[in-house]
Amino acid sequence: MELKDISQKEVFRYLGYQNNVADKTTQNIAIECTTELLNCCRMNYTYKTFCCAVENGKVIIDNRIIIESKNLSKNLAECNELILFAATLGTQADILIQKYTHLDMSKAVIMQAAAAAIIEQYCDQCQNNIETELQKQTLFLRPRFSPGYGDFDLKHQKDIIALLDCNRKIGLTLTDSLLLAPCKSVTAVMGISNQNRHCNIKGCEVCTKTNCTFRRG
């Protein structure tokens, strides 16, 4: 990924600017931080397709893993297969943010926002690649849905990490309290459907909390 792929508007959204425009100095620092992250991070992702059954607010993956979640089952309605997905910016992003925490806190928060923008953009890019592959078989992807969204319990991080062998494949681990480590990482479920529903709405747009400082748009 290159600097031009990362929306600086997103970086400032994470910094709470809403629709305000940052001053030139801060803009320059944001570009510096984004560049430094892109140079240092060793991004990685992995995914795997599983069969699934969706019924009454319940999703069953690979005939074994049962997820009780109305939101997720709505997201996966009519899907017989899904993709489990995980991506990470690696330990380098965490180290950089930590470094600037000691050196210059203002840069640390900008670094953190830039890292958040990069991982989201990276996930979008990975998702696009997967979509292109699927389209060859006239299959379509539903928006990605992560543990912690709505009523999709965070405990299912464990299942995703184990099913994808994340530690070995991309160095992504889980702490005892279910936080992803490295921090700048994403896990998600994406339904595979034979109908193109153009449902590209994700993230902020599906969230019901409309008064959030960090909301997009």
Next chain:
Amino acid sequence: MSILELLQKRIVFFDGGTGTLLQEKGLQAGELPELWNIEKKQALIEIHKNYFEAGSDIVLTNTFGANCIKLQGISYSIEQIITAAVENAKTAANQCCKNKKGYVALDIGPTGKLLQPLGDLTFEAAYEAFQQMAVAGEKAGADVVVIETMSDIYETKAAVLAAKENTNLPVFVTVVFDEKGKLLTGSDIACVVSILEGLGVDAIGMNCGLGPHQMLSLSEQMLCHSSIPVIVKPNAGLPRSENGKTVFDVTPEEFAQEMVKIVDKGACIVGGCCGTTPAHIKALYQYCKDKKPLPIIPKNKTLAASYTHTVEIGKTPVIVGERINPTGKSRFKQALREKDFDYILREGFSQQQKGAHILDVNVGLPDIDEIDMLVSVIKQLQSVIDLPLQIDTSDTVAMEKALRIYNGKAVINSVNGKKESMEAVFPLVKKYGGVVIGLTLDENGIPTTAEGRFKIAQKIVKTAESYGISSKDIIIDVLAMTISSDQYSALETLKALNMVKQKLNIKTVLGVSNISFGLPQREIITANFYTMALQNGLDAGIINTNSDVIMQSYYAYKALAGLDDNCMDYINQYSGQAPAIKTATNTSSNDISLATAIEKGLKERAKQAAEQKLENTEPLTIINEELIPALDHIGKGFEKGTVFLPQLLMSAEAAKFAFEAIKVHMNKNGVVQNKKDKIILATVKGDIHDIGKNIVKVLLENYSYDVLDLGKDVPPEKIVETAISQNIKLVGLSALMTTTVTNMEETIKQLRQKKPDCKIVVGGAVLTQEYADMIGADHYAKDAMATVYYAQKILS
């Protein structure tokens, strides 16, 4: 015949992948393969047999993830699983190895968790998990421990120490490189080799991640650095996804053909990883069984390593930064007493920026606990700075503790010619690895003559050898003594330096600055002596990188000695730079007031303006009449939404610079600074996201509060204990996730019971006023400024 003896005679063959074969036998994704050791024994015996029959000398037990961190909530103990796994492999060996011995390797894979500070696993907990495995494996009869598929050198170190300290088995290690030859955590090949050789492993190599084709050049690089046998175990090519399934394309024949090249380069232990089958091993065995292993030639490079890279001592001059040292620095002493790690880290960063290759770390003060401090400082430094560290202490207990937790191959400062010193230090060098500095002094003191010092150097090198420490891991310091007390001392030092370098062929190091002690304008003498020392064979100078004059000597010497290609380093350093003319006030921003500098976030100017003010204004007046009003103004803007977080923090940083100037001024004048009340800040147990807490810390410190930052992932007990012992009136807790708010609630509960007069303010991404009320906090702070306001209200 032991496995190590076998290695001398011929190429040794490992087995191939087990995962793929288990899947064929019905193992599901996410299912624990280790349980099959007991529940589906026969399947594993079959697999092991297939490999022995194909030509493997060693098979790995099915214990990759059989550690207590991964295997939780199962009905068997770790010992049961490992014993069964070793038995399965031994059964297979007994059944099909008639003419040769079938060796059983206890397989140890990673814990599946990230170590602190990036994750929540402690080094000690990782060690204990590996220890349990290694002990059980040896007891069950394994012939060798194989630590494999490691992608973090720190976790690997824990595993190696656990295996070596608790068993008598040989220890092999293989790690996972990417195509660029780096581990996931950033270590390069030379770094991996130097750290693991230092720890005394018996063979070293790579597995998984790549196919034989990609591993060819990586194994060449590893062979270039390694002085011990090299293991190569590739996958059957790069994994590819087909209909959602992972497949590998390299056929047994192709695999073997590529592996021949690797063996011809010098790898002497070979096998396969993911996607390889008994057919791959059979082909490999057929192609390589008659090949003779190439002799292993010791590589005589003197290497220090951080967790990412190595620094070679003896090629071009190496700069060791001397600034992390309290000697003669009152501000540094204060930072040590106050556990102000940020100050120490900044000393580290600034030396890195100025060109240091290695950082000396000395934190000894009579009135602090040096052991504890050295360990803490090293942990902090290695979490954010990727330079190798030089552990500088005369306390061998502190030295051992520091070497144990150091994530790299350290320089050890120092041993000397005294019997007592060598007996204490050399065993540590042998055990943990490291490049040790040998000071040329002994029971009779420092010899005045070069010959005397040379003799001690000889004694140090010889004694080290008797401990099995190679002379490449010793650098000799012939000691620079000030010329102010003996005008010939510099010449004697240079002579000794030359002798050690030429006659003993050992690398050299010097604490350069000592030469000018007691003289005016010390830099002039130091810088010129530094050039003379470099000319006489100095490999590593311990110097002050903040001194421009000394750094000029370094760049000039490199250019003049033909060590700077096309003078590029020199040109990069000094072109376009007019010689600095020192004047008292030569800045254009001179007219910007302290308050404006803070509001605009101009750090350097804020510092300068504060320094100017201090010439005729009391520190307290500056703080109360300029600093605080400026911060208040910015804070108000933040509240109103006209100033945003980055700007708020830029102002905070600028204020910090001004405060630093005031601190230095007060220190110089012996004034003790009265801080306001102490406040505890902590990110609660289980939570490793601490940026929010750190923002609050910066702002509270701006308002002169004495912040006790307990860090992240802090257990409730530690918070309560500190609150009681320090009689704290306000505790700030941060949590990011719903899963960790429960620990926040628990912390509040314990504080209420044991320190009821203490107020608690909470904040963090998932918190709301409602949530804060529910868990019983006194106050919910929606952002960092809100915490400052609450502190002002409570503590005024």
